Amino acid sequence: MGKTAVVYRSEYGSTKRYANYIGEKIQADILSTDEAKDISSYETIIYGGGIYAGAINGSDWLKKNQEAICNKKFILFTCSLSNPHKEENIQAIQNGLKQSLTEELVGHAKVFFFPGALDFKKLKFTHKGLLTVLFQYLKHKKQRSAEEEGMLKCREMPMDFVDTSEAEALISFAKE
């Protein structure tokens, strides 16, 4: 395995927990997108970002570095509140990746999907506002899926589904 960087963007820390775990396990450099200014010396890039309104966080960094990334081994992981063990949720995240990234990046990436966390009380003002609109919509919906019921519960209590053992398959793939 060549020199590897785990680059992440994390608003509330769940993606960062996976990035730290992966980086330590494979002895890679662990960099936030602000720190990852020059990635030319790496052979492998592992990128992690949370899913926000369907799109991956840090898509600007990925697009800016697309040329360099597409010449390397590229592994992408997402961190989301929707359960990534459900096929329909994976499909939705994949569609979001296609919309927020370029075809080249998505085509070049091996993608992994990890469960995230959310503590409504600790959200930034703008994020609280966005979710409040979503909650209002869900509350008035006649029939809600189990996923949507789960979303509504976020308002009452913090949710934390982060489980670093989920990253083992990614780690094995990175080592190949």
Ligand SMILES: Cc1cc2nc3c(=O)[nH]c(=O)nc-3n(C[C@H](O)[C@H](O)[C@H](O)COP(=O)(O)O)c2cc1C
């Ligand atoms: C404003 C907002 C929008 C979100 N949108 C989605 C979404 O569309 N789908 C989803 O599965 N999770 C969504 N989430 C949950 C985040 O993906 C989850 O909190 C993730 O763990 C955040 O990772 P981070 O703290 O590393 O940034 C959203 C969270 C916030 C605050």
